[in-house]
Amino acid sequence: MELFAIEPGLAIWTWLSFGLLFFILWKFLLPSLLKSIRDREKTIAGAVDNAREIQERLDEIKKEEAEILVKARTQADKVLSDTRKEAEVLKSRLLAKAEEEAEAIVSRAKIKAVEEREVLLQALQEELADFVCDASEKVTGVSFTSEKDRKMVKEMAQTL
Amino acid sequence: MNLTLIAKALAVIGAGLGIAGGSIGIGLIGAKALDAIARQPQEKKDIRTNMILMAALIEGLAFFGAIIALLVVFMK
Amino acid sequence: MKGLKRRASVIFSFLLFLGGTSLFAESSEVDISGTLFHHILNGRSLDLFPGVPAVKLPFGISVHQFMLVLSVLLILLLFLVAARNKTMKPKGVRSVAESLVLFVRDDIVYPVMGEKRGEKWLPFFISMFLFLLTVNLIGLIPAFKTATGNINVTTAMAVVVFVLTFAVGFKELGVAGFFKNMYPEGVAPPIGIFVVLLEFIGLFTKSIVLSLRLFANMFAGHLAILSFLVLIFVISPFFSLVSLPFAVFTYVLEVLVALLQAFVFTLLSCIFITMASTPEGE
Numbered sequence: 001m002e003l004f005a006i007e008p009g010l011a012i013w014t015w016l017s018f019g020l021l022f023f024i025l026w027k028f029l030l031p032s033l034l035k036s037i038r039d040r041e042k043t044i045a046g047a048v049d050n051a052r053e054i055q056e057r058l059d060e061i062k063k064e065e066a067e068i069l070v071k072a073r074t075q076a077d078k079v080l081s082d083t084r085k086e087a088e089v090l091k092s093r094l095l096a097k098a099e100e101e102a103e104a105i106v107s108r109a110k111i112k113a114v115e116e117r118e119v120l121l122q123a124l125q126e127e128l129a130d131f132v133c134d135a136s137e138k139v140t141g142v143s144f145t146s147e148k149d150r151k152m153v154k155e156m157a158q159t160l
Numbered sequence: 161m162n163l164t165l166i167a168k169a170l171a172v173i174g175a176g177l178g179i180a181g182g183s184i185g186i187g188l189i190g191a192k193a194l195d196a197i198a199r200q201p202q203e204k205k206d207i208r209t210n211m212i213l214m215a216a217l218i219e220g221l222a223f224f225g226a227i228i229a230l231l232v233v234f235m236k
Numbered sequence: 237m238k239g240l241k242r243r244a245s246v247i248f249s250f251l252l253f254l255g256g257t258s259l260f261a262e263s264s265e266v267d268i269s270g271t272l273f274h275h276i277l278n279g280r281s282l283d284l285f286p287g288v289p290a291v292k293l294p295f296g297i298s299v300h301q302f303m304l305v306l307s308v309l310l311i312l313l314l315f316l317v318a319a320r321n322k323t324m325k326p327k328g329v330r331s332v333a334e335s336l337v338l339f340v341r342d343d344i345v346y347p348v349m350g351e352k353r354g355e356k357w358l359p360f361f362i363s364m365f366l367f368l369l370t371v372n373l374i375g376l377i378p379a380f381k382t383a384t385g386n387i388n389v390t391t392a393m394a395v396v397v398f399v400l401t402f403a404v405g406f407k408e409l410g411v412a413g414f415f416k417n418m419y420p421e422g423v424a425p426p427i428g429i430f431v432v433l434l435e436f437i438g439l440f441t442k443s444i445v446l447s448l449r450l451f452a453n454m455f456a457g458h459l460a461i462l463s464f465l466v467l468i469f470v471i472s473p474f475f476s477l478v479s480l481p482f483a484v485f486t487y488v489l490e491v492l493v494a495l496l497q498a499f500v501f502t503l504l505s506c507i508f509i510t511m512a513s514t515p516e517g518e
Contacts, residue, residue, distance in 0.1 A: 008388075010298065017304045018367050018396070020308060021367055030358075033315070033334070037337065205343075213500070219453075223452035226452060
């Protein structure tokens with residue numbers, strides 16, 4: 001039966017040729033090839049990692065930027081509101097001061113007016129007393145020049 | 161002479177039966193594997209490898225039968 | 237596209253012509269089975285062209301031996317040429333070699349063995365896959381023969397795997413551990429011993445089937461191609477109209493089968509070696 005003929009020589013040749021192929025590939029040809037493939041894979045993986053890192057950093061920076069922007073805006077808002085508040089306070093203080101001053105002026109004026117009135121009144125009473133004394137002197141012919149009389153007239157004028 | 165002819169014919173029939181069985185098996189494997197791939201396309205690679213493996217194992221059995229039949233047919 | 241079509245039709249009619257004339261070239265009383273097997277079985281001479289006397293190989297080596305050596309030389313040539321190109325971007329021969337190596341690595345060795353162990357075994361399986369692939373494919377070139385269509389070659393390869401299975405198993409697990417590994421956990425001894433026995437027999441049958449599968453696939457494939465062609469001689473010269481397309485179809489299928497069988501053989505040997513040397517439950 002030729003189909004299943006046993007050929008030990010062929011089997012030995014198979015082992016020899018396969019062994020030779022394996023040996024040469026294993027020792028000489030494959031290591032450099034496998035190494036280059038691995039190196040390339042490593043390079044590609046490194047590049048991918050690098051790109052991812054850069055992307056991450058970029059994202060971070062963007063986030064930071066947004067954060068800084070938000071912070072700046074809030075700060076600006078705060079400053080604005082602070083100044084507004086300060087201005088308000090200043091304004092109210094100024095207003096109060098002005099009011100106070102105005103009031104002071106008014107009160108001073110009032111006091112002065114009262115004093116003036118007082119003085120005027122005094123003068124009027126003096127006048128009146130003099131006038132009454134003179135008039136009664138002329139009428140009665142009696143001199144009312146004494147202090148006692150003047151005082152009496154003055155009291156009377158005050159009751160008026 | 162006649163008897164050996166009958167034996168050879170029977171061997172060929174046997175080989176045919178063996179191969180038919182193997183075909184059914186491989187057909188079932190193929191059908192199930194395609195089913196699985198359709199259901200889970202992400203496992204395609206794994207399923208395909210296993211499918212080929214199983215088909216090869218069954219195919220080996222079918223060839224076993226065929227070779228035995230061939231031995232009988234070519235026996236002198 | 238149009239030029240390709242015309243060229244294909246020219247080649248096809250030439251083949252038809254060859255098929256038709258060859259009937260008249262030989263006597264009509266041909267030994268069909270003899271001619272069929274003559275093109276598959278081992279011999280000592282190469283028929284390069286029809287009509288030209290066969291070339292006798294030197295040193296009395298057989299055709300299959302010659303094919304084995306030729307394919308080894310081809311693979312070495314491929315890697316030697318590939319080794320010259322050392323750029324970052326592989327191209328030409330280099331990319332062929334790299335894609336083959338990567339196929340073995342990513343589709344056979346690493347998924348089965350894992351990366352750490354697979355790295356050590358990678359050269360062995362790469363050479364095995366390339367060896368089988370080249371030997372399978374070289375037989376598809378007209379006038380060449382498939383050495384893997386010879387059971388001695390496939391058995392030799394299977395024996396390599398068989399011996400390695402035991403050797404690696406003994407080395408990794410020890411002789412006792414190797415057999416203990418087959419014992420299923422939580423099973424009564426009588427059944428367990430039976431299972432161990434079955435597994436032990438399985439080691440042999442697996443290797444036998446491994447060799448038979450490759451042999452039968454290659455042998456049967458070539459037999460199918462040749463059978464279609466022989467039908468021309470048996471029926472009529474005009475049957476080549478039917479026969480040739482079928483033969484071409486089978487030929488194309490054989491290319492696929494050659495690749496698939498090399499893949500299956502390598503994958504199975506990888507699995508066998510891994511299974512025999514990995515403790516249960518890992």
